[in-house]
Amino acid sequence: MSYKSHNDRELTDLLKSDDRLAYTEIYNRYHAALYIHAFKRLQSREECKDIVHELFTVLWIKRQEIDFKTTLSGYLYTSVRNKIFDLLAKQKLKVSYTQSIQQFAETGLVTTDHLVRQNQLKALIDQEIANLPERTRQIFELSRKKFLSHQEIAKELDLSEQTVKSTVNNALKVLRIKFGSLLFLSL
CATH class of the missing domain: 1.10.10.10 (Winged helix-like DNA-binding domain superfamily/Winged helix DNA-binding domain)
Structure with missing residues (x-):
């Protein structure tokens, strides 16, 4: 059975019923575009790979819990955007934390x-x-x-x-x- 002919709604229904082939089709259909979308904002191949990989991992793990309030593509792109925002906030916190440790090491206070x-x-x-x-x-x-x-x-x-x-x-x-x-x- 070819999953390429299924639309996104059918694929999400199949995904929720634990269909691994539907998951594979969703991955094949969207992973490259999501990677490019993330790369335009982050300019880091590894971070973009991690974001897309994490997104698809969560998609599979929470497949039965996810409520697709928009289209599948809308959900995926919004998820990538949110993960980018989270990453940028965490990077900012890491820099701040690292500077604090450095200051402590230098001053001892x-x-x-x-x-x-x-x-x-x-x-x-x-x-x-x-x-x-x-x-x-x-x-x-x-x-x-x-x-x-x-x-x-x-x-x-x-x-x-x-x-x-x-x-x-x-x-x-x-x-x-x-x-x-x-x-x-x-x-």
Whole structure:
């Protein structure tokens, strides 16, 4: 069955019913255009690849939850635009945070500004953790905030240890994409 003949509405309906081929067709149809759209604004190949890859990862993970209030293309382009805005805001925060660390290293003084930035970064990280799918977030928080082992989490949630391990690793990958090395400094 050729998915190229399906319109976007049909593809989104198929996507919501877990059709991987519909997802593949959506990816093939839009990934290059979304990359170009992002590149016009960011001028960074790696960041654009990351944004588009993350968008399609979230699209698959949240396929049944997403409410396409506009067209599929409208949803995708708006998502890319929002991810670009998020990235630019985070880059600005990273620069500010880095300057604060540099100032501290040079002067040896802890400033209120530094503490504010630290709180802002923590809030961003908490927000991104809250944006994870519910089950992933639950497992991640048990691991990182309550310091339970994979075995303890598996027992508590009636899951296999491998499921817990892969879920934590996947959550870390998503967060690593968003925050890079700053995530590990704060966690």
